[in-house]
Amino acid sequence: MHLAYPAVLSALLFCTGLYGVLARRNAILVLMSVELMLNAVNLNLVAFDVWLSKAARETLHSGQALTLFTIAIAAAEIGIGLAIVLAVHRNRGTSDIDKLRDTSERHDPDDPDHDARPAEQSDEAQKAEATA
Amino acid sequence: MTLAATAALLATGPTTGAAAQTHGFLSPTGVEIAFLLVGLVTFGAALVTVTTRQLVHAALWLVVTLGGLAVEYLLLTAEFIAWVQVLIYVGSVVVLLLFGLMLTRAPIGRSPDADSGNRWAALAVAVAAAAALVWVVVDAFRTTWIDLDGPAAGSTEATGASLFQNWVLPFEALSVLLLAALVGAIVLSRKAKAESSSPPVNAPGVTKSSRTVTQGSGSSEQEGAR
Structure with a gap:
């Protein structure tokens, strides 16, 4: 098999995940796109490891070992990420990452979206918005 | 994109090296055809995952994507990785994502605000990155040939031995x-x-x-x- 096939598929999957991370608004959909990017990396690692283990005489199988590590780290990442998303959803009433703007830069003091109102009021407004 | 790249390869293929002479892109082997078909399904499912407006459907299309990747691992003779992929990704990560969708009370039907306002900027970035990556990767590895014959490179025995020795x-x-x-x-x-x-x-x-x-x-x- 040509190495170009898995490499191209991996690049395309990575860019699909990149689009998802940049364009999605729900935090859980962003986590799904991150999973897509991690899987693209895994496919690349496996393909290059199979190629090198056949081309070289002695091999450490480092690609497959790193793939297993990546899978385990991705499982840990999805667990922690979902716990954070659930905590944010419980405190703010939303998992919409466009509305979580408390740490954004506030260069325009007249902008009503940023800091015209105090933080408590915006929290209450977000909770009321979530219950509506 | 890939078709154009393949056509360019076909034009320059026989002069680039011995690997391209023996294994051209015009006469794909059966494994390559299977890899291409499964890869098309995987890529299409990934596209639906990042573009659908129904949140639960996105998780279910993610199952198709991850399962397709497991089949690709099997075609690359990495069988242990393939079954780990099925167990961990399809078995637990997608179930965790579905639990997360339910606990955050995601809407069941179409949600009109699934995509944010910077969708077109994201599309431009992703297409530019895909073009650059595919161009570089195809240019670098068009003559590289993976020999899939002989003992499997990713059998459980080989993977376990390397994992617990090195x-x-x-x-x-x-x-x-x-x-x-x-x-x-x-x-x-x-x-x-x-x-x-x-x-x-x-x-x-x-x-x-x-x-x-x-x-x-x-x-x-x-x-x-x-």
Whole structure:
């Protein structure tokens, strides 16, 4: 098999995940796109490891070992990420990452979206918005 | 994109090297045809995952994508990785994502605000990155040939031997990391339970969701105690 096939598929999957991370608004959909990017990396690692283990005489199988590590780290990442998303959803009433703007830069003091109102009021407004 | 690249390869293929002479892109082997077909299904499912407006459908299309990747691992003779992929990704990660969608009360039907306003900028970035990556990768590896004959490179025996001979220390460090992630997830849930139980002034919808989550954390505590 040509190495170009898995490499191209991996690049395309990575860019699909990149689009998802940049364009999605729900935090859980962003986590799904991150999973897509991690899987693209895994496919690349496996393909290059199979190629090198056949081309070289002695091999450490480092690609497959790193793939297993990546899978385990991705499982840990999805667990922690979902716990954070659930905590944010419980405190703010939303998992919409466009509305979580408390740490954004506030260069325009007249902008009503940023800091015209105090933080408590915006929290209450977000909770009321979530219950509506 | 890939068709154009393949056509360009066909034009320059026979002069670039011995590998391209013996294995041209015009006469694909059966494994390559299977890889291409499964790869098309995988890529299409990934595209639907990042573009659909129904949140639960996105998770279900993600199952198709991850399963297709498992088949690609099998075609690359990495069978242990393939079954680990099926077990962990399709079995647990997607189920975790579905639980997350339910606990955040995602809408079942179409949600019109699934995509943010910077969709076109994201599309431009992704297409530019895809073009650059595919161009570079095809240009670099168009004559490289993976020999899939002989014993499988990723059989369970080979993977286990290399993992427990050469990769023991990272393996143990990884188990510590998994334990830390387990404890971290429980701590995140518990602290939120203490906070949400003390002030009773929350809106009813918020307290309802917090009650659901505290039940979930309680069950995970029980599992941890077992």
